[in-house]
Amino acid sequence: MKFFVDTADTKDIAELAATxxxxxxTTNPSLIHKSGRDFMDVTKEICGLVDGPVSAEVVALDHPxxxxxxxxxxxxxxxxxxxxxxxIDGLKTCKALTSEGTMVNVTLCFSANQALLAAKxxxxxxSPFVGRHDDNGFDGMALIEDIRLxxxxxxxxTEILVASVRHAIHVLQSAKIGAxxxxxxxxxxxxxxxxxxxxxxxxxxxxxxxxxxxxxx
Numbered sequence: 018m019k020f021f022v023d024t025a026d027t028k029d030i031a032e033l034a035a036t037x038x039x040x041x042x043t044t045n046p047s048l049i050h051k052s053g054r055d056f057m058d059v060t061k062e063i064c065g066l067v068d069g070p071v072s073a074e075v076v077a078l079d080h081p082x083x084x085x086x087x088x089x090x091x092x093x094x095x096x097x098x099x100x101x102x103x104x105i106d107g108l109k110t111c112k113a114l115t116s117e118g119t120m121v122n123v124t125l126c127f128s129a130n131q132a133l134l135a136a137k138x139x140x141x142x143x144s145p146f147v148g149r150h151d152d153n154g155f156d157g158m159a160l161i162e163d164i165r166l167x168x169x170x171x172x173x174x175t176e177i178l179v180a181s182v183r184h185a186i187h188v189l190q191s192a193k194i195g196a197x198x199x200x201x202x203x204x205x206x207x208x209x210x211x212x213x214x215x216x217x218x219x220x221x222x223x224x225x226x227x228x229x230x231x232x233x234x
Contacts, residue, residue, distance in 0.1 A: 018192045019069070021178070021200035025052040025059050029203040030066050041069035043122070043144075043180070043200040045100070046076060057093065064094035070141075072122045074100035075110070083110040091119055098122050098141060103131050108138040115139035122178065127155075129163035136173040142198065147191075148181035157181070158190045165195050185209055 019040035022033050025048040033039045042063050049056050064071045073093065075086040083106060087099045091114075098120035101107035111121045115138070122142040123135040127150060135143040145164060147157025164177055176197035182188060185208050191199045 018196060019176075019198040020206065021069070021072075021198055022206060023048070023180070023182075023200040023202050025049050025054070025063065026203070027052075027059065027062050027066060030063055033203060033206060034066050039067060039069075040198070041071060041098075041200075042067055043072040043100070043178075045072075045074050045124070060090070060097070061093050064096050067096070069096060070098040070120055070122070071096055072098045072100040072124075072142075074124065078102075078104070078106060080106040080109040080113075083107070084113060087114055087119070100124050103135060103143075108134060111135065111138040111140050115141065124180070127160070129160060129167055132164040132175075132177075133167055136168060136171075136175040140175045142176050142178040144178045144180040144200070146181035147179055147187055148183040150181070151183075158187070158194065161191060161194050161196055 020038055021041040021043050022030060022039060023043045024030060025044045030042055049059060052059055060073050073090045075083045077083045077086050083101060090099055091097050099114055100122045101110050102125050103123050107123065111123055114121050120141040122144055123140040124144040126132050126135060126143050126145040132143050132145060145160050150157035150160055161179055178198040178200060179191040179196045180200050182199055182201035182205055184205060188199055188209060
């Protein structure tokens with residue numbers, strides 16, 4: 018499963034990219050606003066920090082304007098992935114862009130039927146929001162299971178990008194289901210490294226090593 022980080026904080030992105038475990042980045046207008054930086058500048062910088070896809074979202078709601086915005090965004094870097102909403106106009110834009118070889122991430126997916134439409138429109142990625150789904154009384158991971166089944170039934174090439182990931186259990190469940198990608202805030206990704214027994218093991222090794230009075234090098 019690929020790991021994307023969901024942020025526009027270039028410091029966090031650089032630190033995670035240095036681990037060699039980061040496969041891409043997702044952003045959105047809210048994250049760009051939180052960064053307090055110019056949209057084009059921060060997107061360009063992010064594209065230089067990772068080799069994989071960097072999702073940059075259009076803000077228009079109609080197809081013609083989406084296409085105009087996409088034309089500007091995809092000139093930023095070769096690894097820009099245009100992010101569009103799962104609407105009729107968004108899927109029109111998706112079809113047009115992917116037909117031209119541009120990566121497209123169809124976002125705000127909340128049903129398996131919507132995911133089916135995104136795949137038929139040729140989406141590179143579809144982003145079902147599991148955390149928001151859970152917040153509203155639905156089972157977010159059941160949605161991922163349904164999409165995985167449908168995509169496998171028809172051998173769709175669209176990758177399932179699990180979004181709105183809230184905690185490590187979402188990551189684990191996504192991997193068990195067979196999602197292609199998950200995107201999570203930096204704090205969630207860092208939490209994957211943590212385990213109390215790892216910490217205790219390190220403390221024990223260091224205590225025993227200290228008793229030897231030795232040094233390496």
